[in-house]
Amino acid sequence: MQVRHLMTTDYVQIQKDGTAREVLEQFLSKRQDLACIMDNGNFIGIVTKYALYRLLLKSHSIDTNIHDVMIREVVTVNENESVYFARELLLKEQVGHAVVVNSKGQVTGVMAKSDLIRGLTIETNNLVHRLKTLMNHLQESVLSVDLDLKVTSINASALDYLELKEDEITDKKITGCFPDLANDLNQCIHTEKSRLKRIKLASKTAIASFTPIKEWNSITGAMVVLKDVTAYETVAKELETTKRMEKILDSALKLAYDGVVITDHSGKVTKVNQGFLALYGFQSQDEVIGRPIDSVAPEFPSKKTVHSNEPFEGQLMDINGNKAILTQMPIIQNGKRIGEIFKVLYQQLEVWKDLFRHMEKLENEISYYRSELSKVSYQNDSFAQIISKSKRIDTLKKEAYIAAQTFSNVLITGESGTGKELFADAIHQTSGRPGAFVKVNCAAIPENLLESEFFGYAEGAFTGAKKGGKPGKFELADCGTLFLDEIGDMPLSLQAKLLRVLQEREFEQIGDIKTRKVDVRIVAATNKDLQQFIQEGKFREDLYYRIHVIHLRIPPLRERPEDIPLLCSFFLEKFKSRIPKTISGLTREAIEKLQAYEWPGNVRQLENVLERAFHFTSGKWMEAEHIILEPTATVFESGNASVTNAISANRSQPLNRKQLINETEKYALIQALSKAGGNRTKAAKILGISRSTLYQKLNKYQIKEETQFKIE
Numbered sequence: 001m002q003v004r005h006l007m008t009t010d011y012v013q014i015q016k017d018g019t020a021r022e023v024l025e026q027f028l029s030k031r032q033d034l035a036c037i038m039d040n041g042n043f044i045g046i047v048t049k050y051a052l053y054r055l056l057l058k059s060h061s062i063d064t065n066i067h068d069v070m071i072r073e074v075v076t077v078n079e080n081e082s083v084y085f086a087r088e089l090l091l092k093e094q095v096g097h098a099v100v101v102n103s104k105g106q107v108t109g110v111m112a113k114s115d116l117i118r119g120l121t122i123e124t125n126n127l128v129h130r131l132k133t134l135m136n137h138l139q140e141s142v143l144s145v146d147l148d149l150k151v152t153s154i155n156a157s158a159l160d161y162l163e164l165k166e167d168e169i170t171d172k173k174i175t176g177c178f179p180d181l182a183n184d185l186n187q188c189i190h191t192e193k194s195r196l197k198r199i200k201l202a203s204k205t206a207i208a209s210f211t212p213i214k215e216w217n218s219i220t221g222a223m224v225v226l227k228d229v230t231a232y233e234t235v236a237k238e239l240e241t242t243k244r245m246e247k248i249l250d251s252a253l254k255l256a257y258d259g260v261v262i263t264d265h266s267g268k269v270t271k272v273n274q275g276f277l278a279l280y281g282f283q284s285q286d287e288v289i290g291r292p293i294d295s296v297a298p299e300f301p302s303k304k305t306v307h308s309n310e311p312f313e314g315q316l317m318d319i320n321g322n323k324a325i326l327t328q329m330p331i332i333q334n335g336k337r338i339g340e341i342f343k344v345l346y347q348q349l350e351v352w353k354d355l356f357r358h359m360e361k362l363e364n365e366i367s368y369y370r371s372e373l374s375k376v377s378y379q380n381d382s383f384a385q386i387i388s389k390s391k392r393i394d395t396l397k398k399e400a401y402i403a404a405q406t407f408s409n410v411l412i413t414g415e416s417g418t419g420k421e422l423f424a425d426a427i428h429q430t431s432g433r434p435g436a437f438v439k440v441n442c443a444a445i446p447e448n449l450l451e452s453e454f455f456g457y458a459e460g461a462f463t464g465a466k467k468g469g470k471p472g473k474f475e476l477a478d479c480g481t482l483f484l485d486e487i488g489d490m491p492l493s494l495q496a497k498l499l500r501v502l503q504e505r506e507f508e509q510i511g512d513i514k515t516r517k518v519d520v521r522i523v524a525a526t527n528k529d530l531q532q533f534i535q536e537g538k539f540r541e542d543l544y545y546r547i548h549v550i551h552l553r554i555p556p557l558r559e560r561p562e563d564i565p566l567l568c569s570f571f572l573e574k575f576k577s578r579i580p581k582t583i584s585g586l587t588r589e590a591i592e593k594l595q596a597y598e599w600p601g602n603v604r605q606l607e608n609v610l611e612r613a614f615h616f617t618s619g620k621w622m623e624a625e626h627i628i629l630e631p632t633a634t635v636f637e638s639g640n641a642s643v644t645n646a647i648s649a650n651r652s653q654p655l656n657r658k659q660l661i662n663e664t665e666k667y668a669l670i671q672a673l674s675k676a677g678g679n680r681t682k683a684a685k686i687l688g689i690s691r692s693t694l695y696q697k698l699n700k701y702q703i704k705e706e707t708q709f710k711i712e
């Protein structure tokens with residue numbers, strides 16, 4: 001408030017030649033006690049009520065000119081000064097009035113003490129009002145009490161905080177409602193000291209600031225300002241939890257064996273662990289944090305998952321020369337993708353691989369032992385040596401076991417190397433026949449020696465005959481089993497003699513007339529089609545029916561690929577028992593390669609291939625690259641030739657150019673020979689090459705007549 005707002009403008013003005021009477025009359029009519037003396041419109045001084053009193057006391061006439069009592073040294077104040085300035089001025093000058101002037105020095109009014117008091121009162125009221133408004137708009141709660149702890153003022157926030165209405169608390173003692181608060185306020189009054197304290201009111205927490213109220217130098221009460229920190233405490237707790245979680249996450253990342261990197265919604269790296277830095281050769285996380293993941297790890301298929309909220313797992317990739325498996329997982333919050341976590345598995349992948357392979361091997365072994373266990377009822381150790389898990393072989397084993405208990409002859413057919421001899425041996429072992437198991441390979445013995453091999457000879461039977469003669473296979477197999485391998489290759493003359501022994505169970509040695517009785521069980525085997533041979537007149541039908549009482553047909557290995565893993569384990573153990581090596585087994589790729597092959601030589605060929613691979617394997621696992629498979633060609637059987645594509649047969653290994661030419665040539669040779677029914681002259685003609693060139697080529701590609709062709 002400025003002086004001009006509280007000055008009196010209707011002040012008393014008296015000309016310099018005016019009398020005391022005039023002034024008194026004006027004072028009375030305007031109820032004022034100061035007059036401004038003017039001289040031709042100019043202010044020259046003042047006359048106060050006290051000056052008049054003094055004049056009259058000296059018994060001067062009331063009509064005396066005021067000139068003598070006029071005060072010329074006048075206290076003036078500018079009309080724009082504040083009420084406080086005016087107050088200070090009057091106090092300093094020890095006067096009860098001041099003349100108010102404008103900036104030009106002209107009198108605009110007068111200001112008396114009463115004007116000042118009025119102004120100050122208005123000003124104080126304004127201040128109180130402003131303070132109240134301020135208090136009520138304060139977020140903090142403010143409450144004050146007098147010395148009796150009666151509430152003298154409380155602001156809106158405090159009412160809200162304490163859940164009260166103004167009339168419920170104003171002028172009431174606080175002791176009843178809030179004893180703790182009352183206690184602290186009381187202490188503050190008595191100690192006359194401010195203090196800060198964390199207090200609990202109901203379920204809320206506040207920081208309370210207690211201050212004593214001092215008026216005219218003595219304590220008249222106390223006030224408290226409460227700051228509600230419940231929300232801060234919750235936030236602080238959450239912050240604490242978040243910090244703890246972050247610490248745990250950091251430690252987990254540090255501990256993680258593999259690389260982990262976390263990105264935000266825009267694909268920028270926010271967290272990374274040591275494993276990831278090491279994989280990419282970064283020295284510190286500062287090189288990575290804040291950068292787009294594409295620029296840090298270009299191998300990551302970030303674009304692939306940008307639009308999908310699905311995680312993807314197990315993507316195999318090459319990172320800095322390391323084989324790595326990448327797993328990506330989006331971080332979703334309120335249905336929104338807020339970032340990604342990438343996990344790169346690259347350390348000790350070999351160990352995992354080994355572990356899986358071991359498990360695979362163990363599973364194979366377990367399933368093998370399980371199947372073996374289930375067969376214990378009908379099978380002894382002899383059949384256990386026939387390794388298999390295929391249903392067909394299992395049925396065959398059961399049939400062979402039953403056949404073994406009889407006296408009947410058995411015919412076993414199947415491609416070379418399928419295990420015919422193994423079955424024959426098992427039948428003999430299981431039969432309980434006390435005699436020996438004697439094997440004769442009918443194809444391997446020269447025709448002219450066959451008879452003496454079978455029946456033996458007496459001393460002096462022919463030139464060069466052994467002294468004391470020699471027993472034949474029949475005699476040796478007496479009370480036992482005679483295994484006639486490759487029976488299809490037995491000459492017709494001998495077939496007749498064999499038939500007689502089978503029918504009459506007797507024979508004579510060469511050069512002896514004595515008839516010998518024998519008890520022999522025949523198990524015959526062939527990979528030829530005996531029915532066809534009968535039609536072609538190469539095999540006696542009556543003999544066929546004699547040996548064909550029980551017929552076991554062994555399927556080729558290519559028709560039972562499920563046996564391959566078991567056979568591999570079996571042969572590996574067999575080799576290891578001879579040459580100790582730390583090979584644990586075969587990789588999945590290796591097994592798959594073996595299972596895709598045609599196996600013209602069946603189990604025998606598998607054993608050979610594995611044996612070669614065994615020597616080449618230097619690590620713990622036999623890999624696909626260790627397995628060398630010859631390209632397969634046709635498996636020909638006595639004119640019933642079916643030509644398999646030699647080139648496509650070895651599917652698992654791509655051929656180079658030279659191999660391709662060789663395979664094509666070999667294929668052409670086999671086809672020509674097949675068309676020519678094995679007749680080489682005709683085959684050479686079909687191919688347009690000389691017979692000798694044909695021989696050279698057959699030699700080069702090792703196309704053998706006994707395994708692939710029936711030569712005329």
Ligand SMILES: Nc1ncnc2c1ncn2[C@@H]1O[C@H](COP(=O)(O)OP(=O)(O)OP(=O)(O)O)[C@@H](O)[C@H]1O
Nearest residue numbers: 385386387388415416417418419420421422603604
């Ligand atoms: N199921 C099998 N389990 C274990 N070894 C087997 C199995 N089948 C075959 N073999 C092995 O394969 C090789 C060939 O078997 P075997 O001599 O019994 O076959 P084959 O059919 O008589 O052959 P071929 O007709 O050429 O005389 C042998 O070493 C044998 O032990």
